[in-house]
Amino acid sequence: MPTSEIASPHDAPIFAPDAFRIEPADAALIDKARRFGATVLAPRAAEHDRAATFPIENFRDMHGEGLLAICIPKQDGGLGADFKTYCLAAAELGRYCGATALSWNMHVCSTLWTGALADQLDLSPADRALHAERRRVHYRRIVDTGALYSQPFSEGGAAAAGAVAFGTEARPVKDGFIVNGKKIFASLSGAADYYGVLCTERREGEGASRRNTLYLAIPASAQGVSVTGDWDPLGMRGTVSRTLLFKDVFVPEAEMLMPHGVYFRAASTFPHMFLTLSPTYMGLAQAAYDFTVSYLRGEVPGTPPVKRRMFPTKQIAVAEMHVMLEQTKALWFQAVSDARANPSREQVLRAYAAQHTVMENANALAVKAIRTCGGQAMLKSLPLERIYRDSRCGSLMLPWTAEICIDRLGRETLYLPGEKDD
Ligand SMILES: Cc1cc2nc3c(=O)[nH]c(=O)nc-3n(C[C@H](O)[C@H](O)[C@H](O)COP(=O)(O)OP(=O)(O)OC[C@H]3O[C@@H](n4cnc5c(N)ncnc54)[C@H](O)[C@@H]3O)c2cc1C
Numbered sequence: 001m002p003t004s005e006i007a008s009p010h011d012a013p014i015f016a017p018d019a020f021r022i023e024p025a026d027a028a029l030i031d032k033a034r035r036f037g038a039t040v041l042a043p044r045a046a047e048h049d050r051a052a053t054f055p056i057e058n059f060r061d062m063h064g065e066g067l068l069a070i071c072i073p074k075q076d077g078g079l080g081a082d083f084k085t086y087c088l089a090a091a092e093l094g095r096y097c098g099a100t101a102l103s104w105n106m107h108v109c110s111t112l113w114t115g116a117l118a119d120q121l122d123l124s125p126a127d128r129a130l131h132a133e134r135r136r137v138h139y140r141r142i143v144d145t146g147a148l149y150s151q152p153f154s155e156g157g158a159a160a161a162g163a164v165a166f167g168t169e170a171r172p173v174k175d176g177f178i179v180n181g182k183k184i185f186a187s188l189s190g191a192a193d194y195y196g197v198l199c200t201e202r203r204e205g206e207g208a209s210r211r212n213t214l215y216l217a218i219p220a221s222a223q224g225v226s227v228t229g230d231w232d233p234l235g236m237r238g239t240v241s242r243t244l245l246f247k248d249v250f251v252p253e254a255e256m257l258m259p260h261g262v263y264f265r266a267a268s269t270f271p272h273m274f275l276t277l278s279p280t281y282m283g284l285a286q287a288a289y290d291f292t293v294s295y296l297r298g299e300v301p302g303t304p305p306v307k308r309r310m311f312p313t314k315q316i317a318v319a320e321m322h323v324m325l326e327q328t329k330a331l332w333f334q335a336v337s338d339a340r341a342n343p344s345r346e347q348v349l350r351a352y353a354a355q356h357t358v359m360e361n362a363n364a365l366a367v368k369a370i371r372t373c374g375g376q377a378m379l380k381s382l383p384l385e386r387i388y389r390d391s392r393c394g395s396l397m398l399p400w401t402a403e404i405c406i407d408r409l410g411r412e413t414l415y416l417p418g419e420k421d422d
Helices: 024-051 056-065 083-094 098-119 125-145 262-269 271-277 279-296 312-338 345-373 384-392 402-414
Strands: 169-173 176-186 194-201 213-219 225-228 242-252
Touching: 024 056, 024 083, 024 098, 024 384, 056 098, 083 098, 083 271, 083 279, 083 312, 098 125, 098 194, 098 262, 098 271, 098 279, 098 384, 176 194, 176 213, 194 242, 213 242, 213 262, 262 271, 271 279, 271 312, 271 345, 279 312, 279 345, 279 384, 312 345, 345 384, 345 402
Parallel strands: 169 194
Antiparallel strands: 169 176, 176 242, 194 213, 225 242
């Protein structure tokens, strides 16, 4: 392992608990993630990036630390993190290994969306009871055996952006569904134990509707599930996001991660659920900045102790990076603090602005870090070039790509709900 990959467990938290008024119990959880990232993830990141292999041992170790269950309610054996605490912890992991943090997000969302998020939705007493019973089964698998869940939504068409119904379809049959379809860019494919698939429930003769979106946990071992294609991308190589195929897969009704119609309601009443892809990139933004400061001070492990900090141009570059990082942190922290059911219009617009800012600024900071630190800093023996490649992927994540955020911000700022031009 390159010595430069051994990060310091003494890195300061991205969000200092005192300054950001984080409760001690939440701060302890976020600190656990930071230490885990620095000591466990960082030393393994380069190898998985180079080989594009899934860091399964990171997830086994997370199980031991309770981190796979970070958002599972305490009464179900988890750590009980809320939306904001999860986001802050995920940013700390993203700082040390973007691919692990992003894959972890896919897993954690299967518990956050069915847990703290679903608890804020307006469910009928019958749906609430059914949901509580079913999610307990999923939580037990994670707590007891370290089961991994993934989140394959993308299909290569307009569905992942929320424009049309998913093409992957679930036909109701006795005691369950028969699922057919294809998911692209499925992080954790081949590694997850359950694929948390979004698909359209469609009865004989019925049209496809987004209102009938089902959120199903499909066991990786089920007959008819296969993983295909290769994974050799620019960045986030350790996510191993290959293609998943479902051919006449029988999925028992008990594998519904949300009752009928609830995913559609969650997506419309709790839009911040789509902000959960951003914490990884908040961490990468911090990592690009941290690297630059250490490098210019001649303190990056494994490199000669050459100082470059005395040049005014370097000082200006670091100052500009500092301003960009603080702007990014401030906006993002407010947006993750805003997350709730039925947010105000202002809060939704801020969430788009925060997502766009984090995704674009993480890469802008990495670009500037490389230009400022110079040629030796972009060698593959150091983490900066990986941060640069990983950070480029953030703006492409549906449903809130950087472009879609700009689209919505413009439209929803100029048009109030229901307004049209003659
Ligand atoms: C490293 C990595 C890991 C990923 N992991 C997962 C995963 O685990 N699960 C998962 O479901 N997906 C995952 N994705 C997929 C990701 O969310 C996108 O679906 C994928 O990058 C889209 O690629 P595309 O070329 O098909 O996009 P396209 O749909 O072709 O869109 C191309 C661009 O056009 C714009 N666009 C698309 N639709 C609209 C619209 N309606 N309005 C305005 N603009 C639009 C967007 O800006 C988009 O970036 C991952 C992607 C990456 C890079």
